[in-house]
Amino acid sequence: MKTRIPALVAGTLVAITLGALPAAATGHSGPVSLRGTHADGATYAIEVPRRWNGTLLTYSPGYGRGAGPEGAPAALAGNDQARQWLLAHGYALAGTRPFGDGWVVEEALRDAAHTLAVVDRVAGRPSATLAWGASMGGEVVAGLAELRPDLVDGALPYCGSVAGPVAMQNQAFDAAFAVTTLLSTPVKLSGFASAEEEAAVVAEVRSALDQAQPTAAGRARIALAASFAQISPWSVPGTPEPGARDWAAQEAQQYAAFTSTAFSPRYPLEQRAGGKFSWNTGVDYRRELRESGRLEQVRALYAQAGIDLDADLDQLAAAPRTQADPGAVAYMARHFTPSGRLAVPVLTVHTKGDNFPTVTQARAYSDAVARAGRAALLRETFVDGPGHCTYSGAELLAAVLTLEHRVKTGAWTGATAPALNRLAADLAEDDPGLGGSGFIELRPGRFLRPFTWPTGAPRT
Structure with missing residues (x-):
């Protein structure tokens, strides 16, 4: 039996044909399907497919109901179509939901690290770990990109509150x-x-x-x-x-x-x-x-x-x-206002008509990153339309694959609106359920009230 795994090569989606190799051939074990609770009450979920390709995506959710007796369990992704595609194509997924409601950024940064430790224990160390998250979860992911380069190799904050x-x-x-x-x-x-x-x-x-x-x-x-x-x-x-x-x-x-x-x-x-x-x-x-x-x-x-x-x-x-x-x-600055001092590659996705955050937050973020001298580690992408976190599975997967390519090759190949739309279209051609794509080129206006946490101040 053969398995076709889409991958980025020179900015184009191509198919790599792999034989039916045992999991040990990649250096990782699977399958794993695990749900659990950390000592502080946070819940986590881990799914490792039998033929894991070595890449793990760790997900942080947005503002809302946390873990607990009446709370929601941890999710593996913010889009079900993207989740199914990733698992079917050899990616491992993890997700963490902090205990408590509301602005649980402090807990989320800590609990995401705890979940990654569990992955290491039950499945082995990933060859690449990508953090992704929506809205407040996008801010958590931005925090991991600055504070925990020992744990993550790249970050995808989408519709994220990256101005802090x-x-x-x-x-x-x-x-x-x-x-x-x-x-x-x-x-x-x-x-x-x-x-x-x-x-x-x-x-x-x-x-x-x-x-x-x-x-x-x-x-x-x-x-x-x-x-x-x-x-x-x-x-x-x-x-x-x-x-x-x-x-x-x-x-x-x-x-x-x-x-x-x-x-x-x-x-x-x-x-x-x-x-x-x-x-x-x-x-x-x-x-x-x-x-x-x-x-x-x-x-x-x-x-x-x-x-x-x-x-x-x-x-x-x-x-x-x-x-x-x-x-x-x-x-509030400690939990968490980005300083711009990126330690790993970051790819952001924002919607032009979003208000939670406004698209100008992307400008505040890129300005902070540029001031910190880390612009080479950042690419920002934009989707046409109104609303908050309304991305299709194809749009999210195009962003994930582009970030993965940057992490593994060191090059931002394909991180433009035309290239992302082509990649999303190729994905949707194979799986129409992933939906369409509307990436656009955009330079947001200046954010009016930027705030950057002072350099060198304690943040954890």
């Missing part, structure tokens, strides 16, 4: 501050006493937004506030992209995404950090608007409404500001 939690939450805070100020909605934006108090605030703001949206002045002010969070003008999955100058349609998309983007849960993160970690002292909102990429839209909507943009910017400048607790900032 401090920058991401400051960006959201700016939009929340602006909209509540401009819509005269005096609510608390941080320092909540309970999740219920925060939920009540969000409901009040949502009501104010709903009342403002039918009016021209309300739409203009929502667009201004959205510019500070760089909320995408194409945010709603399943809808066509608004025209480049269709300001009203773009604002409607921003309005639809505003509450979930600017008011993502803050209370559980502050509880974990021990205080307020967002601030807007010293922020110049005029400059933020100029650099947001949304200035033309905002000016047009203000002109249509017949209201004074300068007056609203003056109001924001005069409004009371919020300071952060340095200790809380330090906690």
